Amino acid sequence: MSLIGQEYEQRGSPQDDTVLTVSQLNRQVARLLETGIPRLWVVGEISNFTRAASGHWYFSIKDEAAVVRAVMFRGRTQMVGFVPDVGGRYEFRVQVSLYEPRGDFQVQVESVRRAGRGDLHEAFLRLKDRLTQEGLIDPSRRRPLPAMPRTVGVVTSLAAAALRDVLSVMARRAPHIRVIVYPAPVQGREAAAQLCAALDQAAVRAEVDLLLLVRGGGSLEDLWCFNDEALARRIAASPVPVISGVGHETDFTIADFVADLRAPTPTAAAELCCDSRDQALGRVQGALSQLMRDQRRRLEHAAIRLDRATAQLISPAQRLRMHRQRLDAAYERLLPPLWQRLRQHEQAVLWASRRTQAGMERLLQKDGRRLAVAEGTLRALDPRAVLTRGYSIVHRSDGSIVKNALDLKIPERIDIEFGQGWAQADVVRTDSLL
Structure with a gap:
């Protein structure tokens, strides 16, 4: 016996001669449906989707053989976080009910989620296993990153927040490094193909020392283009080392496994691609200091050897004194030029930093003016302004x-x-x- 039949039998059926109005009949049927069938999950495609002015959603859920009407009230729709696509496949948490005024069987949707996440995860694991067997994920295949890149390429969307984060970090930490953007969408069906095209463009132009492939966080579906097999093979075959900075720290994509370095976030990718300006200056100063120490040590050892040679000689003492004087003069000539070269290098680095900062400010002002013009044009073309x-x-x-x-x-x-x-x-x- 069905759940509805059991419930109806427990409540007791009306007498044969009982006369019900249509409203009473529909009310009893609605009560039987709501109490007899528990809340459950239903999977199907969306059709006839309508967003009412009240904020309610009205649509149908269908499969190959049947269809059922559905309603999702405003309080529930506001918690979904996205608007379902017509024809999309979703899973719905529903309460079976009856729309009493018309006697229509329907379901009230309490929550909705995208279907197929399990299928996507299985596809992710299958591709990862296949690439692992081919050796593309082997850590020994990864190429070392350049210690001091002069030009860094960024593959991402021009509208992505990740691009702004990378440019901000680069301008703050390493304004002396040139940044070239290879734009491509980072979400959607065509994103993987266009990301491949951007990587190909960077390889052909051969103008960067390092590539950053970045995108901000998102759902598994949002990041799915970075699990594309063709894109993974492009990254592995890239003549330029690639750092992958996709999603948040907990997000992993196939691109992360085949890249030469995986960064937990786009910001971290920008930080890992090069030393900061202060670190670079520190390395130069450290190298010069080490050079001076080595030279001083060599001079001291030469002086000691000279003293030993002098002690062993019976004559001529005058000639030894002349050698000592020449050695002291060489010592005095060597140190000032080293300090002078150090100061010259410091001045050159500071001058380059100022020029880079001024160029970035001019570029930001120019882009700001272009953005203001675009916003004005967009407002003028807004059809709802009419x-x-x-x-x-x-x-x-x-x-x-x-x-x-x-x-x-x-x-x-x-x-x-x-x-x-x-x-x-x-x-x-x-x-x-x-």
């Missing part, structure tokens, strides 16, 4: 825009969008302006 002047947009129940009054049917229900708010109306007459 609505504030008294116009309105008419939508059919499927969300399409009505362009011709003769396309409407009587008594079709339409949604009217104003500058502020919505309204619903029924078509009672149509006419043409011609």
